Amino acid sequence: MRPLNLRIEQEIERSIRSREYSAGQKLPTENEYCAKFSASRTVVREALKSLNSKGLVDIKKGSGIYVTQLSTKGAIDMLNFYFEMSQDKDLVYNTIKARQYFEPEIAAQAAMRRTDSNLHDLKISLDKLIACPLENVELETELDREFHSLVTDSAANPVVKIIMEPIFNLIPKHNKTVYGKDGPISDSDRRDATVKFHKGIYEAIEQKDSREAYYQMKQSLLKTEKNHLALMDFLKKNNTNLQ
Structure with missing residues (x-):
């Protein structure tokens, strides 16, 4: 019983x-x-x-x-708690794959539905990334999270916001598993790629080109996956842990 x-x-x-x-x-x-x-x-x-x-x-x-009163914040907080407490050793990789499933279409919708205010916010975020000191990986990853969150805002779907925001919140937390100190990816290569794709996504959204926005987002996340796997392989071969 x-x-x-x-x-x-x-x-x-x-x-x-x-x-x-x-x-x-x-x-x-x-x-x-x-x-x-x-x-x-x-x-x-x-x-x-x-x-x-x-x-x-x-x-x-x-x-x-x-x-409990229902709210968007409450739903996001519960998912944040789940990800924070998860012991899944493949959480970062699975998160990257999940983003590949969803974010290209989100970017396409953002290109079709964005407002001038959305575009203004995205441009500010992009400019802050370009001006970010190269060695400040913590700030760079926070700006990366901010940019992807703003793209989702531009898609104007509150349900998508609830689903994606906790995933975006993992970007700063797990930045070491994509870049990593003393890993195989240089700071300059990392920054060049991030700026390149953010610019591509922004310009496609600015021009309301949904197909290009989809493509640029997809390529960005494929690059993220490649970086993550390269670092994991590097650490395994060198029998080292993240610093």
């Missing part, structure tokens, strides 16, 4: 998912759940704590228990 706290958790979750309680609505009190399930307060709190960790309920001290 399932532990009582798990049964309580599943029953409350069922009531939320079936919309018996709507987003933002206050749930019964701990005492009411204790009476309903003939359970101790400790057991009920364990169930509620688990639901809180899943992002389904919001426990407000002195106020009560509420169904």
Whole structure:
């Protein structure tokens, strides 16, 4: 038989998912759940704590228990947490492959749907990358993340934003697995390639050329994959770790 706290958790979750309680609505009190399930307060709190960790309920001290309000930020935060805690040794490679599936089409949509404001923001990001000191890999990778996020903004689809933003947030975190200190790729080669593709993507979006935007994004991500695999191979052959 399932532990009582798990049964309580599943029953409350069922009531939320079936919309018996709507987003933002206050749930019964701990005492009411204790009476309903003939359970101790400790057991009920364990169930509620688990639901809180899943992002389904919001426990407000002195106020009560509420169904979590739905928001784009909340959805992104949950995916960020998953990627942060993942122990998948192939996470970076799989992330790069996932980007290859999605981002070329996102760039194509951005070329068709971008506004002048989108274009302005992309140009600022590109100019900051060009001006970035060559040795500042941390800033460069943050600007790379920013640029790809702005391309997604230009596609004007909030669902795509939710899906892609946590993936983009991995770019600075895992930059070592694409470049790596003392690896086979020089700073100048890295920068030249990044600027080249960002320019190509920007110009295609500026000209509303969806086919070229698709192509430039695809080539950019194929280069990222090549860099990552080259570094992994280099480290393996030299029996070294990332610095």
